[in-house]
Amino acid sequence: TKMNDLLPPLKVAVTGAAGQIGYALVMRIASGEMLGKDQLVELSLIETEAGMSPLRGVMMELEDGAFPLLSKVTATTDLQEGFGDASFAMLVGATPRGKGMERSDLLSANAKIFADQGKALNETAAVNAKVLVVGNPANTNALVASENAPDMWPEQFIAMTRLDQSRAKALVAEKAGVPVKDVDRVIIWGNHSATQYPDLSHARIGGKWAKSILKDDKWIKEDFIPRVQKRGAEIINAKGSSSAASAASAAIDAIRDLHQGSDEEWLSNAIVSDGSYGVTKGIWYSVPTVCNGDSHYRRVQRLPIDEFSAKMMTRTEMELIEERDSVRHLLPGHEAKPV
Ligand code: NAD
Ligand code: LMR
Numbered sequence: 018t019k020m021n022d023l024l025p026p027l028k029v030a031v032t033g034a035a036g037q038i039g040y041a042l043v044m045r046i047a048s049g050e051m052l053g054k055d056q057l058v059e060l061s062l063i064e065t066e067a068g069m070s071p072l073r074g075v076m077m078e079l080e081d082g083a084f085p086l087l088s089k090v091t092a093t094t095d096l097q098e099g100f101g102d103a104s105f106a107m108l109v110g111a112t113p114r115g116k117g118m119e120r121s122d123l124l125s126a127n128a129k130i131f132a133d134q135g136k137a138l139n140e141t142a143a144v145n146a147k148v149l150v151v152g153n154p155a156n157t158n159a160l161v162a163s164e165n166a167p168d169m170w171p172e173q174f175i176a177m178t179r180l181d182q183s184r185a186k187a188l189v190a191e192k193a194g195v196p197v198k199d200v201d202r203v204i205i206w207g208n209h210s211a212t213q214y215p216d217l218s219h220a221r222i223g224g225k226w227a228k229s230i231l232k233d234d235k236w237i238k239e240d241f242i243p244r245v246q247k248r249g250a251e252i253i254n255a256k257g258s259s260s261a262a263s264a265a266s267a268a269i270d271a272i273r274d275l276h277q278g279s280d281e282e283w284l285s286n287a288i289v290s291d292g293s294y295g296v297t298k299g300i301w302y303s304v305p306t307v308c309n310g311d312s313h314y315r316r317v318q319r320l321p322i323d324e325f326s327a328k329m330m331t332r333t334e335m336e337l338i339e340e341r342d343s344v345r346h347l348l349p350g351h352e353a354k355p356v
Pocket of ligand 2: 153
């Protein structure tokens with residue numbers, strides 16, 4: 018692409034930009050892997066006071082990357098300034114879990130961050146801004162952010178389950194001995210947590226029904242499902258810290274497909290429930306979606322759900338309801354009534 022054919026810059030705000038995921042993420046946004054090789058991009062990096070010094074280092078590295086598509090980089094601790102006119106906000110900044118913790122243990126530490134960020138996005142982000150929540154517990158943080166942004170559509174907020182989907186695809190490809198690109202229609206239902214339901218009922222390998230190729234229901238139920246559910250913990254146990262480069266990669270994939278379209282592939286995203294599949298309205302529940310490049314993810318509707326799947330889908334829904342109830346104090350208008 019010639020420089021004068023480039024599209025005018027889009028502003029991408031990234032919180033927690035000096036953290037593990039942020040570090041991997043900003044380099045790839047700058048290189049054009051997310052919004053396209055003909056799209057100029059402006060990075061707005063948001064950190065805490067303590068994060069400002071490492072962030073200066075990250076900014077130096079961004080400079081040294083000499084990325085032709087990177088038109089501007091700014092750093093701030095001020096949310097309104099950081100989100101101002103942003104077309105995309107990637108909410109990564111939050112505490113990660115350590116060994117032996119569940120992601121929901123982070124609720125009390127992290128949910129408040131997302132209430133403040135929702136308010137600031139509401140005030141200053143571009144009207145059609147898209148928000149990807151990565152910080153854990155991602156689904157409920159997205160709910161909190163959205164509820165604090167009353168002038169934005171709930172559909173503008175997505176919690177990331179793309180990493181879970183990629184993990185599931187990779188496991189199926191390995192099991193079947195095929196390249197990952199041959200596997201499609203793998204679904205993650207529900208919460209980005211150990212209750213999530215990685216579902217192969219509709220998955221295909223080379224266009225054929227995966228279950229008829231794998232012929233191994235025991236593997237699906239006893240190996241595949243728990244492995245995907247606990248992959249985050251498996252990485253923490255091995256590495257001492259949570260997944261970062263793969264999480265950044267999944268975030269790039271999720272926004273790239275939202276911005277540029279996904280062809281026919283089903284992509285798992287946790288979006289606000291509209292009651293489809295009998296899921297309680299108003300919680301952020303991962304479903305299969307498609308995107309035709311108009312910046313909207315639409316859920317794939319009317320899939321047949323068997324008895325096992327229905328049970329698994331309800332279990333993860335119940336956990337999300339519990340999480341929602343535990344952050345009521347952060348949801349304007351839904352505060353618990355005094356008894
Ligand atoms: P990290 O500790 O390496 O980095 C987090 C960064 O966020 C730090 O630099 C910190 O200063 C900053 N930060 C904290 N609070 C902030 C705030 N209020 N505003 C702006 N910045 C803030 O952590 P990490 O490994 O990069 O993980 C970040 C989050 O992403 C964690 O909650 C982790 O659990 C989550 N995560 C989610 C997925 C997913 O699939 N959804 C995958 C991996 C990690
Ligand atoms: C992951 O899935 O790797 C992240 O959510 C980090 C974690 O806590 O597991």
